[in-house]
Amino acid sequence: MGDKPLHLLLVEDNTADARLLQEELAAPEDSGFRVTHAQRLAEAVSFLRADPFDAILLDLTLPDSDSLDTVRRAHAEAPRTPIVVLTGLDNESIGIEAVRHGAQDYLVKDQTDCRLLVRAVRYAIERQRTEEELARYRDSLEDLVAHRTAALATTNAVLQEQMIERARAEEALEAARGKLTTDREQQRRHLAAELHDSVGQQLIGLKLALEHVLAHGKAKTDDDLGRTLAGAVEQCMALIREVRAISHGLYPPSLEAFGLVTALRQLAGEAGRTCPVTVRCPEAIEAARFSPDAEIAMFRIAQEAVNNAIVHGRAKRVDLGLERQAGEIVMTVTDDGVGFAPARASGKGLGLISMRDRATTAGGSISITSRPGETRLEARVPAEPRTSAGRTTD
Numbered sequence: 476m477g478d479k480p481l482h483l484l485l486v487e488d489n490t491a492d493a494r495l496l497q498e499e500l501a502a503p504e505d506s507g508f509r510v511t512h513a514q515r516l517a518e519a520v521s522f523l524r525a526d527p528f529d530a531i532l533l534d535l536t537l538p539d540s541d542s543l544d545t546v547r548r549a550h551a552e553a554p555r556t557p558i559v560v561l562t563g564l565d566n567e568s569i570g571i572e573a574v575r576h577g578a579q580d581y582l583v584k585d586q587t588d589c590r591l592l593v594r595a596v597r598y599a600i601e602r603q604r605t606e607e608e609l610a611r612y613r614d615s616l617e618d619l620v621a622h623r624t625a626a627l628a629t630t631n632a633v634l635q636e637q638m639i640e641r642a643r644a645e646e647a648l649e650a651a652r653g654k655l656t657t658d659r660e661q662q663r664r665h666l667a668a669e670l671h672d673s674v675g676q677q678l679i680g681l682k683l684a685l686e687h688v689l690a691h692g693k694a695k696t697d698d699d700l701g702r703t704l705a706g707a708v709e710q711c712m713a714l715i716r717e718v719r720a721i722s723h724g725l726y727p728p729s730l731e732a733f734g735l736v737t738a739l740r741q742l743a744g745e746a747g748r749t750c751p752v753t754v755r756c757p758e759a760i761e762a763a764r765f766s767p768d769a770e771i772a773m774f775r776i777a778q779e780a781v782n783n784a785i786v787h788g789r790a791k792r793v794d795l796g797l798e799r800q801a802g803e804i805v806m807t808v809t810d811d812g813v814g815f816a817p818a819r820a821s822g823k824g825l826g827l828i829s830m831r832d833r834a835t836t837a838g839g840s841i842s843i844t845s846r847p848g849e850t851r852l853e854a855r856v857p858a859e860p861r862t863s864a865g866r867t868t869d
Contacts, residue, residue: 480509481529483596486519487512488537492584496532499589516540516548523553530596535562543572550577557603559595561587579603682711735770736761739777739795746781750790756797765804766859772837773806776854779826780808788812788850799858803839808852814845
């Protein structure tokens with residue numbers, strides 16, 4: 476309790492009882508109390524308003540207040556001051572009600588000695604202090620929880636906004652990538668058509684003109700001119716073959732006109748000049764048509780994979796497999812080359828980045844396993860068969 480005496484307010488209308496209590500509380504062994512006496516509740520209220528008290532000793536029966544109303548009024552006036560009821564009424568139910576209305580303890584005068592009274596007062600003061608500490612801690616905890624909850628709500632709102640913005644950015648990026656791929660393929664198609672229809676036709680015309688000159692003017696020319704014209708014709712033929720190869724590589728007409736399987740077989744035929752390339756697929760998808768994105772993605776992946784197998788893998792044989800599984804086109808490219816380590820490959824020399832990018836753009840994926848003597852690539856993209864409006868037959 477400290478060295479400072481505890482200030483008690485004794486509210487007792489019986490002068491003899493009040494004097495006896497004051498003497499007991501001021502005894503040498505209990506000199507830690509200073510007592511102020513009030514005979515009426517109104518007088519006690521005046522004291523409470525003028526000075527702070529450490530505890531109140533309260534009789535229930537006073538000239539201006541009676542029973543539990545006395546406790547209620549005293550507690551209302553000094554809600555933070557502990558009250559110990561000290562009365563002549565030996566009634567347990569009243570004692571319980573007194574505690575419910577704000578009292579810390581309930582003592583009966585005839586059953587209470589000085590030691591019990593002092594202990595009850597000190598315990599009441601400590602309980603009141605503990606309750607106030609707990610109340611302050613509870614308020615502080617509630618404030619902390621409210622603050623943390625508000626902070627979490629703010630953080631959550633920021634995260635939600637960031638997630639929305641990220642989703643929008645990803646959608647925009649995906650749309651941009653899709654548009655870029657579409658534009659790129661359209662440019663390839665346009666360039667292929669220009670090479671085939673314009674440059675190619677002009678080269679054919681030049682070849683025919685040279686052949687005509689060579690055939691009809693050969694007798695009138697010397698051997699050197701004849702050899703020159705023959706060389707020009709051969710150069711024209713070489714240019715025609717090169718233009719056709721470039722135009723087919725940019726956008727094979729067979730892919731647009733006949734579909735993926737036919738284009739893969741044409742690819743196998745062209746690559747087969749270097750090593751055997753086979754194409755295997757079920758009859759059910761021989762003439763099937765799929766979405767433009769799926770077809771061009773699979774064809775480009777096959778192009779890159781076959782080229783890798785022949786050029787980098789030094790393969791002696793390449794097998795292409797094509798089938799349909801649960802709404803997906805599944806293509807496998809297997810070769811018997813030297814193999815490589817997919818995890819360490821940068822993708823620059825082997826085109827892995829390009830193939831993965833094409834599969835991802837078409838909504839699919841690629842997996843690769845490799846060891847000396849066998850490399851296997853598996854590409855999956857959604858099938859989405861073309862509508863009739865999406866096909867071309869010319």
